[in-house]
Amino acid sequence: MIDLKSKNLQELCEFVTKLSYPKYRAEQLFRRIHARGARSFDEMTDLPREMISYLKENARISFVETERKLTSSSDGTVKYLYRLHDGHFVETVVMKYHHGYSVCLSTQVGCRMGCAFCQSTKGGKVRDLAPSEIIDQMMFAERDLDIRIGNIVLMGIGEPLDNFENVIRFLELVGHPKGQNIGYRHISLSTCGLVPKIYQLAEYDFPITLSVSLHAPFDDMRNKIMPVNRKYDISALMRAVFDYQKITNRRVSFEYTLIRGMNDTRECAAQLVKLLRGRLCHVNLIPVNKIQNERFDASDRRHIAAFQEYLTQRGVNATVRRTLGADISASCGQLRSDQLEKEGTS
Numbered sequence: 258m259i260d261l262k263s264k265n266l267q268e269l270c271e272f273v274t275k276l277s278y279p280k281y282r283a284e285q286l287f288r289r290i291h292a293r294g295a296r297s298f299d300e301m302t303d304l305p306r307e308m309i310s311y312l313k314e315n316a317r318i319s320f321v322e323t324e325r326k327l328t329s330s331s332d333g334t335v336k337y338l339y340r341l342h343d344g345h346f347v348e349t350v351v352m353k354y355h356h357g358y359s360v361c362l363s364t365q366v367g368c369r370m371g372c373a374f375c376q377s378t379k380g381g382k383v384r385d386l387a388p389s390e391i392i393d394q395m396m397f398a399e400r401d402l403d404i405r406i407g408n409i410v411l412m413g414i415g416e417p418l419d420n421f422e423n424v425i426r427f428l429e430l431v432g433h434p435k436g437q438n439i440g441y442r443h444i445s446l447s448t449c450g451l452v453p454k455i456y457q458l459a460e461y462d463f464p465i466t467l468s469v470s471l472h473a474p475f476d477d478m479r480n481k482i483m484p485v486n487r488k489y490d491i492s493a494l495m496r497a498v499f500d501y502q503k504i505t506n507r508r509v510s511f512e513y514t515l516i517r518g519m520n521d522t523r524e525c526a527a528q529l530v531k532l533l534r535g536r537l538c539h540v541n542l543i544p545v546n547k548i549q550n551e552r553f554d555a556s557d558r559r560h561i562a563a564f565q566e567y568l569t570q571r572g573v574n575a576t577v578r579r580t581l582g583a584d585i586s587a588s589c590g591q592l593r594s595d596q597l598e599k600e601g602t603s
């Protein structure tokens with residue numbers, strides 16, 4: 258069955274012309290699927306009857322089903338555990354900010370990057386998500402909550418640049434004026450640092466925000482918590498990020514999760530300043546979320562504030578990320594791993 262929601266307009270044109278329909282049918286199909294969120298071909302009343310019966314037999318409109326939905330009583334953050342068509346699970350979080358709704362999307366089922374502090378990678382990668390499955394997470398949340406989402410962060414389960422083609426297609430689809438029409442400036446892509454893919458992404462010149470999970474300013478420390486660093490070390494990563502910036506002219510952000518007694522020292526702050534001073538960038542400081550079987554604890558608030566102050570006083574822009582949805586285990590990977598445990602498959 259053809260996954261219609263993953264096709265771009267050009268492919269849909271080829272598809273309908275092969276069936277001897279005029280090209281405008283492709284646009285109707287695209288709008289129905291992407292702008293109006295059609296779930297079945299029967300809703301497509303503006304298409305010819307024979308075309309609908311052909312589509313029913315040969316194509317599908319992808320969907321996700323809600324396995325669990327948790328709403329934070331403190332800040333309204335909503336977390337979904339979605340079941341995909343083949344029974345796998347992904348997580349999606351919807352957050353409300355003063356400027357509107359933001360959604361955090363998953364890009365893979367599991368992850369193979371192996372970051373020591375991250376729950377999503379514990380069982381490895383199961384499979385990549387199709388472009389349609391990345392879009393579905395957002396479309397289903399919008400419909401369920403009756404809201405319009407304005408911001409997207411690719412910071413859920415998975416490494417977006419390890420599912421490169423599908424993520425590029427997702428960006429193309431979600432930003433399309435005839436579809437969801439999300440402005441690229443409202444999209445952030447977070448990566449653990451796959452250097453060649455950062456260069457590849459730069460070639461597309463999407464005006465999205467690149468967000469880099471740095472988490473440690475020294476190679477020996479980063480090697481221990483992020484295996485990707487053994488392949489692409491900090492200097493290679495920094496070169497790629499700032500080359501990316503030269504091409505796209507966009508401010509980049511760095512995520513830095515603070516782990517007590519490890520990367521929250523004065524020495525680390527000083528090294529971060531060395532790496533980032535004079536650059537157009539922003540540092541997001543995040544107290545680490547404790548995960549099962551791991552020894553990492555979050556730095557205390559005073560420590561975090563001092564770390565932030567150290568950076569900002571030396572000209573490195575840094576803020577502490579507000580923790581949303583703490584009462585519903587909103588950090589990624591936790592619901593999925595609970596579910597796998599429940600089903601006895603972890």
Ligand code: SAH
Pocket residue numbers: 370372374375376411412413414415416417447448449450468469470512514543544545546547548588
């Ligand atoms: N693979 C991508 C995107 C997914 S992870 C990446 O590495 O950037 C999204 C962010 O959450 C990353 O910065 C990741 O390092 C961080 N993260 C993962 N587990 C965490 C935890 N237990 N506490 C705090 N941040 C965590």
